[in-house]
Amino acid sequence: MDFTAYKNRNLIDAHAHLTDSRFDGKREEIIESFFENGIKAVIEAGADLISSRDGAKLSKEHNNIFFTAGIHPEYADGYSDKDLCEIKKIAENKKCLAIGEIGLDYHYDGADRLKQEKLFKSQLEIAKELKLPVVIHLREAASDMLNIVKDMKSYFHSGALFHCFSQSTEYMKELLRINEEFCFSYGGAVTFKNAESRREVLKKTPIENLLLETDCPYMTPHPFRGETNEPKFINITADKINELFGYSTDKITTANAERFYGIKY
Numbered sequence: 586m587d588f589t590a591y592k593n594r595n596l597i598d599a600h601a602h603l604t605d606s607r608f609d610g611k612r613e614e615i616i617e618s619f620f621e622n623g624i625k626a627v628i629e630a631g632a633d634l635i636s637s638r639d640g641a642k643l644s645k646e647h648n649n650i651f652f653t654a655g656i657h658p659e660y661a662d663g664y665s666d667k668d669l670c671e672i673k674k675i676a677e678n679k680k681c682l683a684i685g686e687i688g689l690d691y692h693y694d695g696a697d698r699l700k701q702e703k704l705f706k707s708q709l710e711i712a713k714e715l716k717l718p719v720v721i722h723l724r725e726a727a728s729d730m731l732n733i734v735k736d737m738k739s740y741f742h743s744g745a746l747f748h749c750f751s752q753s754t755e756y757m758k759e760l761l762r763i764n765e766e767f768c769f770s771y772g773g774a775v776t777f778k779n780a781e782s783r784r785e786v787l788k789k790t791p792i793e794n795l796l797l798e799t800d801c802p803y804m805t806p807h808p809f810r811g812e813t814n815e816p817k818f819i820n821i822t823a824d825k826i827n828e829l830f831g832y833s834t835d836k837i838t839t840a841n842a843e844r845f846y847g848i849k850y
């Protein structure tokens with residue numbers, strides 16, 4: 586599908602993994618075609634030390650790419666204090682706009698919940714020290730997450746983005762009662778045929794708190810499921826969101842991403 590009809594749309598992909606090896610050989614071409622495909626900027630999400638470093642490098646080479654640095658909960662078993670110092674050092678880069686993705690993920694058997702909590706809290710401290718917002722990965726750990734957010738409220742003062750948000754409307758409201766500026770981003774999953782409940786939550790999300798993302802190479806929107814996801818597919822998600830809201834949210838989601846991340850081009 587040709588996406589050049591979306592030129593000048595100026596959307597922001599608030600969470601992508603362009604340094605993933607699946608993009609080897611075509612990364613530069615994809616980045617060069619951002620503008621043609623309706624994309625103004627992409628935030629590259631770190632998930633461990635290597636991807637955080639790679640994000641720093643990619644953002645240095647391209648004006649419209651920024652990055653986040655952090656260790657994903659699925660790596661809670663193997664990190665060291667030295668790695669955390671390194672994350673902090675990487676995050677001092679002026680194109681690093683947040684600490685993330687960090688959080689809790691109890692999906693896999695053997696997930697060490699205590700280690701995940703410790704890793705998450707350590708990175709919240711880094712975010713607080715550097716006055717950076719956080720990008721949160723949350724999967725099957727809703728109540729523990731809520732308790733941490735409540736207990737450590739002040740650690741989220743620079744903002745929090747719950748990426749690929751998949752919880753209930755009630756849960757979102759609960760978070761917004763703690764901090765009305767918390768943000769939620771949605772990706773290709775809102776286009777899936779069986780995602781009616783996710784769309785219901787999306788529709789209840791306050792428009793000023795809503796961001797777009799691809800989480801590429803994962804979460805390719807319908808009808809492209811099975812293909813590697815890329816930033817250009819964000820147009821499909823944006824179209825779906827506009828259809829659900831009944832008006833164009835394009836300018837608003839871009840402004841929200843710029844405000845949340847403090848993007849300076």
Ligand SMILES: [Zn+2]
Pocket residue numbers: 600601602630686800
């Ligand atoms: Zn991600």
